[in-house]
Amino acid sequence: MTAVYNNNTADASAEVAVTISIDGADVIVPEGATVLDACNAAGVDTPTLCYAENLTAVNACRLCVVEMDGSRTLIPSCSRPAEDGMVIKTDSERVRHSRKMVLEFLGSGVDLSQADELGTWSEFYGADADRYGPAPARINEPVKIQDDLYIRDYDKCVLCYKCVEACGDDAQHTFAISVSGRGFDARISTEFDITLPDSACVYCGNCVAVCPTNALQFKTEFDLRTVGEWRPEEHEVTTTVCSYCGVGCNLEMHVQDNTIVKVTSPNDHDVTSGHLCIKGRFGWQYVQPTIERGPTT
Secondary structure, three states: EEEEEOOOEEEEEOOEEEEEEEEEEEEEEEEOOEEHHHHHHOOOOOOOOOOOOOOOOOOOOOOOOOEEEEOOOEEEOOOOOOOOOOEEEOHHHHHHHHHHHHHHHHHHHHHOOOOHEEEEEEEEOOOOOHHHHHOOOOOOOOOOOOOOOOEHHHOOOOOOOOHHHHHOOOOOOOOOEEOOOOHHHOOOEEEEHHHHHHHHOOOOHHHHHHHOOOOOOHHHHHHHHHOOOOOHOOOEEEEEEEEOOOOOOEEEEEEOOOOOOOOEOOOOOOOOOOOHHHHHHHOOHHHHHOOOOOOOO
């Protein structure tokens, strides 16, 4: 059986197509598609970290690597273009060992306690970061809380660069943040490490939306987690249209205990591609005013 990839914007039947083998099954994808696209078409669940469907792949994590016949090294499936005749193995011993090591290295230096997807993959591959020592290295800096919109926790940052991409060419074009420092001192920072309110940040929250480890998280979520009241399994998510302007951005209102706790947007929405402005992302407090109003006469 041959699988055909179609992402609604590139139809393999209407464009130049290439055929590659994924774990023994032929997959047809349009020219320019990636190996990861072919894996998805074949129904192969591939772990990713620095990749997002609405961002440019930056090849930073090497979690999505696969084995290609004829290649000396494993290749990153998220960015390697599919070529006709490729033979790919996604679950070989070499691939599994590499992914396990990446997850263990991350867990040995970063707090992954709120990275649910990475936790699932770590369990799947049997990754055990504790074997590198009982006291994993941490940056051990206080959580940066500089406003009521979102917080920064560097102990959870895996330097996947997704926030930098969302702040830059891929979405906001603000370029308020970038990588600063070297080695273990590397972190995502504003220019000269100035505070967010004094930086170029426009508080669109697109960096928060793409963060895979909760190093960036909504202040509402952070406050609820602090008191042990964050219960995402109970959230009701309602999709609506932002009321601030006529662009038509879709909003996903996450509600807990009849209270909006955060707002996201669908990555596949034609208008937003998952990205919002400050009004759509954070301007929902008017729906649930905290000031108790007395009876009117």
